[in-house]
Amino acid sequence: MSIWGDIVNLITAGAGADVGSGAAQAGAVGSAANLSSDAGIGAALAAFFGDITSIAMWRSLGWLLLGILMMIAGVAWWVKGSVVSGGSLATAAAALA
Secondary structure, three states, X not given: OOHHHHHXXXXXXXXXXXXXXXXXXXXXXXXXXXXXXXXXXXXXXXXXXXXXXXXXXXXXXXXXXXHHHHHHHHHHHHHHHHXXXXXXXXXHHHHHO
């Protein structure tokens, strides 16, 4: 389960309840009561650190960052090529000078 699923479980029905089927815990009064219990906070922290230390998450973030970096480099290369080769930006700049 993801960290967001754990947070939804804590807020709606308490730690360990199945949110998808709508089953609520017997003692669940509200979100404030669920978040104030030490067991709920401990479960949320355990899930958070479990997801933070997941290698799959870091690998996905690495691929996303690589893709963004390559897109920025491609746009910079494209703009630089049009300016150097006398594209529309270069002719506009020459007309102003």
